[in-house]
Amino acid sequence: MNPRRIAAAAMAAGVAAGLAACGSDDGSSDxxxxxxxxxxxxxxxxxxxxxxxxxxxxxxxxxxxxxxxxxxxxxxxxxxxxxxxxxxxxxxxxxxxxxxxxxxxxxxxxxxxxxxxxxxxxxxxGQDLLVRSDDTSITGPDSLKGKKLCSVTGSTSAQNVKKKVPGVNLQEFGTYSECVAALASKGVDALTTDNTILAGYAAQDQYKGKLKVVGQPFSExxxxxxxxxxxxxxxxxxxxxxxxxxxxxxxxxxxxxxxxxxxxxxxxxxxxxxxxxx
CATH class of the missing domain: 3.40.190.10 (Periplasmic binding protein-like II)
Structure with a gap:
């Protein structure tokens, strides 16, 4: 075959492949x-x-x-x-x-x-608090003054608590998993983020019966x-x-x-x- 025809065919195939790829970049194959x-x-x-x-x-x-x-x-x-x-x-x-x-x-x-x-x-x-099941001293954000509260560095949850409870001793960790482990081992007194996330951690096998969500959300x-x-x-x-x-x-x-x-x-x-x- 003529070399020019081979080159033209290859170029056409490449353009077609490129167009097909662009057309499918929508998070789905259709x-x-x-x-x-x-x-x-x-x-x-x-x-x-x-x-x-x-x-x-x-x-x-x-x-x-x-x-x-x-x-x-x-x-x-x-x-x-x-x-x-x-x-x-x-x-x-x-x-x-x-x-x-x-x-x-x-x-x-x-x-x-x-x-x-x-x-x-x-x-x-809503933002809420996770505490140890035997802790009756923390009933909501107003009872956090002087307590060690854990949240994730830079999170909106941490910022909300700083504004709402100026006297809280905020401990900021890299992940919520670290906060939960610290709470279970009594390194902190409470953890704050969305109540759904807190409930998920409390339901894990290693924490069942040991941790509870306070149930007083203070955001939507x-x-x-x-x-x-x-x-x-x-x-x-x-x-x-x-x-x-x-x-x-x-x-x-x-x-x-x-x-x-x-x-x-x-x-x-x-x-x-x-x-x-x-």
């Missing part, structure tokens, strides 16, 4: 909301009761919610590709098309809505399902799935299965009414 080969969903990998990866298994309330929504969109469980979604990377994962959805204790805020879209909320959480966190900003069609379908999950009893089952072992009871506003998509 551009629709169902019927494709897979869907990529971002979750937390290190939050027991919410999003936890152990070996090849994924468990938690967020995982169950994600599976339910994916099924409504046309994807069976084996068609879900789970992607780790650390808090600081969630907006980037969505905006760059690395995931289609993020279900990862993702609070809906005006600041985040400038970058991504949200369906939901599917749960109303509206967990939503993150998706690409402006994708009203997908938002509407996900919102419909959330409404169905709440009405058919699945929502209550997911809460009971994942957070019930810690004696956790959903607070006011639950189950929530999802916002309209815009």
């Amino acid at each position: 551009s629709g909301s169902g019927g494709g080969s897979s869907i990529k969903i971002g979750i937390k990998f290190d939050q027991p009761g919410l999003g936890l990866k152990e070996g090849s298994e994924y468990t938690g309330m967020d995982v169950d919610v994600a599976k339910y929504v994916a099924k409504k969109l046309g994807y069976s469980d084996d068609k879900i590709q789970w992607v780790q979604a650390p808090s600081a990377q969630r907006e980037t994962l969505i905006s760059t098309g690395q995931v289609k959805l993020v279900v990862a204790t993702y609070s809906i805020t005006d600041e985040r809505k400038e970058k991504v879209g949200f369906a939901g909320p599917y749960f109303i959480a 966190e509206r967990y939503g399902i993150g998706l690409k900003k402006g994708d009203t069609d997908l938002c509407t379908k996900v919102t419909d799935a959330v409404k169905s999950m709440i009405s058919d009893g699945s929502w209550q089952k997911f809460v009971d299965d994942n957070l019930g072992p810690a004696g956790f009871k959903p607070g006011a506003g639950n189950p929530p009414t999802p916002d309209a998509c815009s």
